Amino acid sequence: MIYSSKSCYYCTAVKKELDGKKIPYTEKLVDNNPALLKELETKTGKKRFRK
Secondary structure, three states: EEEOOOOOOOHHHHHHHHHHHHOOOOEEEEOOHHHHHHHHHHHHOOOOOOO
16 A cells, blocks of 8 residues: 655655556555545654655
């Protein structure tokens, strides 16, 4: 599973790498979704993420 944002360079790079290796993943976009962002914060213990 990948939590991502449309403006996140690192997210795009990781997805491209996984796609190239044909590794399946589920993407959760945190853009405009406070509940998913809170879920990500809870799982990682971080409040800020690169965009």
